[in-house]
Amino acid sequence: MILELRHVYKDFVVRKGIFSNERRPGIWDVNMEINEGEIVGMVGGSGGGKTVIAWMIMGLLKPTSGEIIYHPMNADVVKMKGKQLREYRSNVQLVFQDPYSSLDPTHTVKWHVERPLRVSKYKGDLGTRVNELLREVALSPPEEYLNKYPFQLSGGQRQRVYLARVLALNPKVLIADEPVSNVDASIRVTLLDLFKYLRDERGISIMYITHDIATIGYVADRVYVMRLGRIVESGDVRKVITNPENEYTKLLVEAVPDPYRRIEEEGDY
């Protein structure tokens, strides 16, 4: 086990008036594990709390109560500060949904990939390392991409530039929040396979967050199904998808687009 959430709760404060606030439970008693070298999926509809959990793991939001333990550093993310938090964040990285806003439009690919290397005071040759990273995310030959700006790249290419940037710091864990949702279908498989490659060849543990239970079935080993801030079902991907026990999971499996299943109208309106 590399990362662990223990009894995590998160309340949100809703303003009711000038002086009165109301606390509403957002995340409720979530226990989660990310193991070494696995892709673990987290799936659920909008408002299920998926992104809140991702942000809490990154230390961008503090849980109301509970612990988030990062085992290699043997520390609780909630209590991390300064240098320790910086070290943690180079170990655990976030991949965003929208590759159109996660890159700076005024800088080139080269700048984007070099930047984390410079910040972490990389000792070796920057140019070689950048080329290496770009090749790793299948942007080859790298020379073709180095001097391009984000607007000259497609969604899939941008997401790969972002991944190269993330990999520059040799992370141990990736938290990928809907990483392929904004990418065209024909490019999607290539990106999903890239995640599998990172798991198998680089030994990176990945938490793959999505609303699409079908892509979870393709990449993940285990899955957590979230609904309204709670885990409603978890376990081996194959088992959860082919034989869901929870009503909500059943609904997710039924609702996910599948060209081999027709939509028939239903008279429950």
Next chain:
Amino acid sequence: MSKGTVSVEVKGLNVGYITDKGYTRVVRNANISIPEGKITGIVGESGSGKSTLANSLIGFINPPLFVESGSVIVDGKYDVLAMDPDQLNQVRGKIISYVPQAAQNSLNPIRKVKDTINDMLRGHGMDLSTNRESVLKTMEMVGLSDRQVLDMYPFQLSGGMRQRVIIAISLLLSPRIVVMDEPTTGLDVIVQYDILKLIKKLQKQMSLTIVFISHDIAMLFQISDYVAVMYGGQIVEYGEYSELLGNARHPYTYLMLNSVPTVSTLGRKLTKIPGEFEGFSNYPKGCVFSQRCPFATPQCRDSPPQAYSYAGVFFYKCSRYPEWRDQK
């Protein structure tokens, strides 16, 4: 499909955009007969020209969009690309209506649902007070039977409810044809599923002709009776959904269908489509898909294939069919 009637007939359509660098043609020589009383899906990736085609179907031609040549005949008699704005206003909403992309997010936030509906009715010389009954009936049909919805502001409605309002508005003047551009994008998976079932129900009840545009090939095949696949501004294949699903004649259709992970094909190896579309400024000389096609021959890259038609109105643009199917 020879039994059915054609609802929208597109012939030799070339549409593009005028930019600083000159004219870029996007939709290239589009020919398609959309049958009456069915759901016809148009699928393509971003930049394949599907929204441009949709805009042309309803005559939304505003600069920088520019029609070079071709015609769109709606309902057998309305040549929408040759009509002036007043004539178009007579056709829009009543014969053919349009649900644009992300419409659920473009409801005016400071106007109540009923005001938005009233605005739309007034544009056609009617108003809410005299048409209250039919408005309520339409709202009920889309699953908004609670009359309070009319008095609500868009921010008080969920995404799914807003989409239902938009669908209700598009149906108010009882059009026969509805063009829907990505009607479920941005909705929750389960809400999306409900909206799809609603669209199917309305289509059956009112015998509507629906043109359903989406980038999601899996979803599109679930709901469409006929499917047109677009790539690089061209319709590369058009046919019955079951035929495309089981016996695609264009490699792009086949590869796309095999690249989506689905629940029923869990664990199956997915196909990758190498490369990316070259773009409209660097348009391929031969077949538009030849640079990425694993079955392409030098001849494919050299000269564009013709449209081979079958069963009347269906067609595919691949000179390697049926040979390529044995190589897959």
